[in-house]
Amino acid sequence: MSAASHFSMTYREARDRFLQAARAAGARVNHHEHPLTGPGGEVLATDVARIGPKDARYILGIGSGTHGVEGYCGSGIQTALLSEGFGRNLPPDTAAIFIHAINPYGFAWNRRVNEDNVDLNRNFLDHTKPHPENPGYEELAEAINPRDLSPEAMAESREKMKAYAEKHGHPAMQHALSAGQYTHADGVQYGGREPVWSNRTLRAIIREEMGAAERVIFVDIHTGLGARGTGEMICTDPETADTFKRMKTWWGPIVRSTVGGGSISSDVPGSIPVCFAEELAGREVTSGGLEFGTVPIREVTVALQSDNWLHQNGGHKNPKAEEVAKTIRDAFYIDADDWKEAVTAQTREVCAAALRAFKT
Template sequence: MSTASHFSHSYNEARRRFLDAARRAGAVLSAHEHPLKGPDGETLATDIARIGPADARNILGIGSGTHGVEGYCGSGVQTALLSESFARNLPPDTALVLIHAINPYGFAFDRRVNEDNVDLNRNFLDHTKPHPENPGYEALFDAINPRDISPEALAESREKLKAYAEKHGHGAMQHALSAGQYTHPDGVQFGGLKPVWSNRTLRAILRAEMAAAARVVFVDIHSGLGARGAGEMICTDAEASGSFKRMRAWWGEIVRSTVDGDSISSNVPGSIPVCFAEELKGREVTAGGLEFGTVPIREVTVALQADNWLHQNGGHKNPKAREVAKLIRDAFYVDADDWKETVTAQTRDVCAAALRGLQS
């Protein structure tokens, strides 16, 4: 089968392909069913496929769908890896743990966020403490969350964002847009005010699947930032940290730190590596996001704005729902064979290098 044939056109299809490939690979399967149903009444779940010893000292984890709609990319890659020799040739004392559709609701409904309008990758923080502030977001609220998605409103939004960038710098504008916010539950990039279902579920999975290991590597597959098909391994630790040094030794120049400012991603609070550090204390944890570029950032921004507007105006019942769903899906998933092949090949190389690193 071609690599592209492992990618899907819906969450339901992606889940079926993933589970079928996992069974063929001899994986042990488990699932956490979501309390809500999908757009066609289908079951939503975060599925886990494990290959290798239950008491493995070393674990390589691969995640998909943290940002729901990005699951089209991550699920296809996971299914491709399960369907080839990669998943059947693990080193001794090593297990492969694939976590499929960490945010199944967002995946099924073609949203980046979850059922609570929460960006999951901003939710892994201590909600009993004051939440991080984002003054740039507050200043640009009307531009980031336009009144409608007419060409005029979007043009006005672009002008305001451009003016802010000219005054404060592109980095400040990107931080305002993408670093998350905790004051507007109905706005873009809301990080939530408590741990959401996917947060709690992922923590339970880590305790069940990875607590016995001494060394854990987690590659969380993302899409939407960067040049088309180009991969960057995003590290949320400083360059002086042990995790960054391991990542750079294994994966080379594709590793970039959000802390030291040379990543395509802003330094955001509450991302998935925080969860791994908290739940797997005492282990050597190397966790990062493998981000693949899709379309120009301007198109990604418009898609996020349109998605949030739709959420405020009837959601999937709005007559424009199908149009907006396609807009956001196209922003985070390139339905072209060459793109699917290159993101799969890069993930395969990253994971193979991680397995070699775990043996050193």
């Protein structure tokens, strides 16, 4: 079967395919059930499939759905790898762990954020300390979150953001829009004020599944930034850090650091690598986001704005709910075989290189 055949169009379908592939591959499967349900009343869960010894010293983790709707891509890749027998010939003392739908609510409801409107990849920080400030977001809050989706309101939003970019530069504009904010709970890129369910659950999974490991590599699959079907391995450490140097050795030019502006991603607080570093302190941990491009950034921005507007105006009960859900899904998932084959092939290569790294 082609890799494209393992991708799905709903969370329920994606979960069923993933679990079937995991069991067929002989994986040990654990379920972490979410307290809420999906659009059809279905169970939501973060599922974990493990191939390899329980006490493995070396672990390769592959994650999907940190940003909900981006799970369409990550789940398809995970299912394809399992179906291809990726874990059949692991190096000695090594395990492969697939963490499916880290944010199952966002995945099921076609949202990038979770049930609390929280961007999970901005939530992994110490909430007892003052939260990071984002003055650019504060200045642009009304433009980023337009009053409605009329052509006039969206045009006004674009003009305000364009003026900000012309004054401060495009990196500053991207930072304002995507670096997270902790003051507008109903706004885009909200990081939350406390650890959310997916944060707590992922930490528990890391402790349970990876606590005995000496070396851990985690590849978190994302979409939405960059050229169509092209992957970048995002490192949140500076280029002088050992983590970046390891990643560069293993994966070459696709590795870029968010520190200093070399990445397609802004340097954001509270992302998943923080979680892995904290839960596996004292071990060699290499965690990065494998980001695949979809559509032009302007379309991605409109999708996020539309989704947030819907959230503030009735959510799934709004007559525009189905239209907006399709808009955001199409911004983060390309339903085309060539794209699916390309992202799977690149992930396959990244994971193979990670397993080779354990031999050195």
